[in-house]
Amino acid sequence: MKCPVCHVPTYVVEFEQIELDLCPDCQGMWFDHGELDLVLKTTDASALVEAETDEPSRPCPICKHKMNKVNIGPGRRVLIDSCPEGCGLWFDNNELADLAGDLKADGWHVQPGVREFLCGMFPTKGDE
Amino acid sequence: MLFVLILAGLMVVVVAWVVGMYNGLVGLRNQVKESWAQVDVQLKRRFDLIPNLMETVKGYMSHERETLEAVTKARAAISGAGGMPERMAAEGGLTAALGRLFAVSESYPDLKASTNFLSLQEELASTENKISFARQFYNETVMRMNNKVQMFPSNIIAGMFNFTAETFFEVEDEAERAAPKVDFS
Amino acid sequence: MWEQIAANRRKSVVLVFFTALLLVALGWFGGEYFWGRGGGPTGVVIALVVWLVMTLTAWFQGDNVMLKISGAKKIEKKDLPILHNIVEEMTLAAGLAKMPAVYVIDDPAPNAFATGRRAENASVAVTSGLLNRLSRDELQGVIAHEMAHIRNRDIQLMLFAGVLAGAIVILAEVGLRGMWFGGGRSRSRRDGGGDSSSIIAIVAIVLMILAPILARLIYFAVSRKREYLADASAATFTRYPEGLASALEKISRAPDKLGSATSATAPMYIINPLKRTKKHMAANATSTHPPIDERIRILRAMGAGSFADYDRSYREIKGAKKGVIPGSALKEDGSEAAAPTREKVSASQREIARQVDDLFYKKDGYHRIECSCGTVLKIPPDFKADEAKCPRCGTRHKV
Numbered sequence: 190m191k192c193p194v195c196h197v198p199t200y201v202v203e204f205e206q207i208e209l210d211l212c213p214d215c216q217g218m219w220f221d222h223g224e225l226d227l228v229l230k231t232t233d234a235s236a237l238v239e240a241e242t243d244e245p246s247r248p249c250p251i252c253k254h255k256m257n258k259v260n261i262g263p264g265r266r267v268l269i270d271s272c273p274e275g276c277g278l279w280f281d282n283n284e285l286a287d288l289a290g291d292l293k294a295d296g297w298h299v300q301p302g303v304r305e306f307l308c309g310m311f312p313t314k315g316d317e
Numbered sequence: 318m319l320f321v322l323i324l325a326g327l328m329v330v331v332v333a334w335v336v337g338m339y340n341g342l343v344g345l346r347n348q349v350k351e352s353w354a355q356v357d358v359q360l361k362r363r364f365d366l367i368p369n370l371m372e373t374v375k376g377y378m379s380h381e382r383e384t385l386e387a388v389t390k391a392r393a394a395i396s397g398a399g400g401m402p403e404r405m406a407a408e409g410g411l412t413a414a415l416g417r418l419f420a421v422s423e424s425y426p427d428l429k430a431s432t433n434f435l436s437l438q439e440e441l442a443s444t445e446n447k448i449s450f451a452r453q454f455y456n457e458t459v460m461r462m463n464n465k466v467q468m469f470p471s472n473i474i475a476g477m478f479n480f481t482a483e484t485f486f487e488v489e490d491e492a493e494r495a496a497p498k499v500d501f502s
Numbered sequence: 503m504w505e506q507i508a509a510n511r512r513k514s515v516v517l518v519f520f521t522a523l524l525l526v527a528l529g530w531f532g533g534e535y536f537w538g539r540g541g542g543p544t545g546v547v548i549a550l551v552v553w554l555v556m557t558l559t560a561w562f563q564g565d566n567v568m569l570k571i572s573g574a575k576k577i578e579k580k581d582l583p584i585l586h587n588i589v590e591e592m593t594l595a596a597g598l599a600k601m602p603a604v605y606v607i608d609d610p611a612p613n614a615f616a617t618g619r620r621a622e623n624a625s626v627a628v629t630s631g632l633l634n635r636l637s638r639d640e641l642q643g644v645i646a647h648e649m650a651h652i653r654n655r656d657i658q659l660m661l662f663a664g665v666l667a668g669a670i671v672i673l674a675e676v677g678l679r680g681m682w683f684g685g686g687r688s689r690s691r692r693d694g695g696g697d698s699s700s701i702i703a704i705v706a707i708v709l710m711i712l713a714p715i716l717a718r719l720i721y722f723a724v725s726r727k728r729e730y731l732a733d734a735s736a737a738t739f740t741r742y743p744e745g746l747a748s749a750l751e752k753i754s755r756a757p758d759k760l761g762s763a764t765s766a767t768a769p770m771y772i773i774n775p776l777k778r779t780k781k782h783m784a785a786n787a788t789s790t791h792p793p794i795d796e797r798i799r800i801l802r803a804m805g806a807g808s809f810a811d812y813d814r815s816y817r818e819i820k821g822a823k824k825g826v827i828p829g830s831a832l833k834e835d836g837s838e839a840a841a842p843t844r845e846k847v848s849a850s851q852r853e854i855a856r857q858v859d860d861l862f863y864k865k866d867g868y869h870r871i872e873c874s875c876g877t878v879l880k881i882p883p884d885f886k887a888d889e890a891k892c893p894r895c896g897t898r899h900k901v
Contacts, residue, residue: 190882200890201868201880208859213887221634251610275755276610310877310894355594435853436583443587450595453741458597 192217193247193256193270193279205306210250216282219250238265251276262291286311338474345462349483352455356486359447360408366444367392367411370437374418377428384421387414405486415441452486459483517659521666521720524713525549528670532677535706539699553669560665565617565625572615574605574627575865582606582857585633588642589626592649595739602626602652606633608862612753615771616648617657624652633858635752641854643736643746647772650735656728663724667717674710681707726792733797734812734827737804743812747801754794796820871899 190199192212199210199219210219237259246255249272256270256279267288270279280288289307371385378385391411398404419438428434463482466475474480526546533545560567579586586604593601598621605627612632618624626648628641636644651657737743753773774791791797796819804815813827863870863880871879875895889898 197886198882198884200882200885201863202893203856203878203880204876204894208856211890211893213885213890216891216893218893352597359594439584439587439853443584443591446587446591447594450591450739453595454597 190219190250193219193250194281199250204310207306218280218285220278220280221251221276237261237271240265240268242268244268246270247279249274249276250279262288263294266291335474338471339478342462342465342471342475342478342480345458345465346480348458349455349462352451352458353486356448356451356455359444359451363411363441363444363448364392364395366437366441367415370418370441373431373434373437374422374428377425377431377434378422381418381421384414384418388418390414401484412445415445456485459485517663517720517724521663521670521717522553524717525553525666525670525673528673528677528709528713531702531706531709532673534699534702535677536680549669549673552673553666556665556669557662560661561619565619568615568617569605569625569627572607572627573609574607574625575861577604577606577861581861582633582854584638584854584857585628585641588638588645589649592642592645592739595646596649596653596735598622598649598653602649606630606858606861608865610634612636613771613773614644614648616651618652619658619661621652621655624657626652630858630862632753634855636749636854638854639742639745640749640752642740643742643749644772646736646739647732647746649739650732651728654728654731654735656732660721660725660728663721667714667721670717671714674714677706677710681710729791729797730800730816731827733801734809734816737801737812738808743801743804747798750794750798750801754798869901871901873897873899 190210191197192199192215194217195212195214197212197214199212202209202211208221210221211217238261240258240260242258244258246258247270248254249256252272252274254272254274256272259269259271261267261269261278267280267284269281269284272278285307289311293308367388371389375385388411391407391414394407394410395404398407419442422428422434422438462480465471466480466482526549529546529549530542531545533541533543533548535541537544577586582604585606589604590601600622602616602618602624603626605625607627607629609629610631612629612635614626614628614632616624616626626645628644632644633641733746736746740746750773773794800812800815800819803819804811809827816827867883869881869883871881871890873879873892873895875892875897877892877894879890879892879899881890881901885901887901889900891898
């Protein structure tokens with residue numbers, strides 16, 4: 190897979206049985222469809238909300254379709270890219286850590302293990 | 318002359334019918350045997366997996382001696398079982414004991430994190446599935462056999478050549494309910 | 503259940519005979535057209551030779567070719583124990599004498615197919631996209647459906663039917679191109695054929711246009727019926743129609759189109775690999791599969807898992823008077839012979855997905871780095887940067 194921002198090959202990071210693709214240049218992160226489901230299966234049906242933004246849209250690294258800008262997380266404060274075909278989600282550098290922080294602060298209901306994954310993945314951010 | 322010819326023709330038809338019926342019954346009886354063998358293979362597989370499982374869990378579950386002993390005992394009861402009904406009861410007992418063990422294991426996070434335990438758990442749960450699918454097919458075959466043996470006109474041939482109804486492999490309800498129901502999702 | 507197999511054989515004979523007639527007619531009129539009067543037998547011989555070669559190739563190489571073009575990789579029990587176990591379970595439920603070989607295709611589109619000349623040496627293939635999306639129960643439903651295709655002898659039927667239709671399509675195409683470049687027509691005029699040759703020309707053109715369509719229609723109609731039967735059989739194997747129903751639902755919502763499928767291999771898959779299934783599609787004469795929504799609704803409405811339940815549900819959903827299950831199959835499954843309970847198996851979706859991923863990482867030559875903080879980095883062979891950073895602890899690993 191190639192990073193949708195820098196177009197260089199990404200590498201894979203596995204933690205707590207969840208995998209994500211990471212760009213060595215911009216530190217952006219990609220969640221595949223399956224992983225995404227595992228990570229963000231919330232009881233909140235409108236987990237992803239379409240967002241208005243001027244950020245340029247990017248091609249999905251899997252299907253090359255233009256990705257949508259969406260807000261995610263409690264308070265919908267984190268802005269990420271979502272593939273319209275459901276291939277997965279792209280988080281720019283720090284966006285995932287922000288989400289982890291939001292999740293820790295708020296009692297948002299997510300799939301068991303997800304909070305542990307995100308907070309374990311970004312221990313310093315979450316503990317501040 | 319014509320009468321003799323008709324009689325001979327009738328004889329041929331009857332003999333052909335009898336031969337066909339007979340061969341069908343033999344085929345079914347062999348299928349019953351074959352499908353029972355499949356059930357048996359899986360029951361033996363489960364039997365063989367248990368020492369391995371006990372070895373893996375005993376370090377983690379030292380407080381659950383009763384549960385562990387129940388599994389060991391249930392396994393021993395199978396080797397000791399005499400006739401078929403006794404064996405079936407013993408197998409049901411093992412299913413129940415294993416179910417309890419896996420239910421208890423839920424409260425041991427260290428154990429659940431062990432890959433060795435996880436693969437053994439999948440292996441045993443799948444073997445449990447295989448037993449019930451093999452049993453399902455065995456029971457279907459037995460039913461076709463029994464229909465032939467008991468229904469007219471094939472029952473005439475079955476009676477002549479001593480084909481008897483086979484027994485279904487039923488499992489008692491209690492054992493069924495206690496079967497391993499473990500979900501990690 | 504045994505009746506289905508017999509019904510299958512009868513149907514295949516009728517089908518092969520009718521489509522073969524089309525092939526012979528196409529050869530005859532094509533021959534008459536291109537080689538003038540008396541060319542018919544030559545045309546028939548050519549048509550039969552093409553068909554024979556294709557059939558023999560398909561018969562002896564069909565499963566290999568199909569597995570090769572789809573890029574399937576054979577797996578053993580140690581590679582993917584859960585998938586292997588599920589296939590073994592369904593082999594027992596179907597009462598097959600030998601377990602099919604198991605293959606995995608690295609493709610994000612969720613799909614599965616079965617292939618093989620005989621039930622005893624069949625193969626089942628599933629895509630990594632399928633394994634990544636489905637739970638164990640859903641996977642079991644899909645494998646049961648494929649096992650039903652093997653047990654019901656659908657593979658052979660569709661292989662023969664497909665090759666026949668394929669031969670007709672190829673011959674008609676070659677013929678039409680020949681006409682386009684004016685091959686036969688001028689020659690037959692020189693021969694002074696007159697009226698009869700122009701009639702032959704018209705029949706030849708009509709046949710070359712219609713025969714491929716007709717051959718395909720027959721093929722599709724049979725294919726659709728096999729799908730309903732396989733769904734019904736799958737439910738009788740697992741006694742849990744919801745597993746397959748929910749799998750079909752997930753598969754139909756998935757975006758991807760299968761890269762390696764062609765119209766010839768399409769009917770082998772559990773859902774049509776060529777069409778986007780997002781929107782509701784009406785069953786039309788040119789689809790190999792019934793509309794997926796309908797299949798799901800039938801499975802959901804059937805309740806328990808017997809042929810009779812499926813047949814009743816089929817009639818209700820379709821509003822049809824006639825069911826889809828052959829009569830004696832209904833008679834045979836009427837008993838209450840101990841439906842086994844289903845036990846939930848401890849394999850989560852995540853475990854299956856991880857096993858699949860690791861399988862392909864190994865195959866694709868990924869380099870594994872285990873970070874001391876507990877994460878694992880997997881570096882692709884085409885990685886450009888010198889080092890990879892662990893996002894958890896910030897350690898930089900040299901690559």
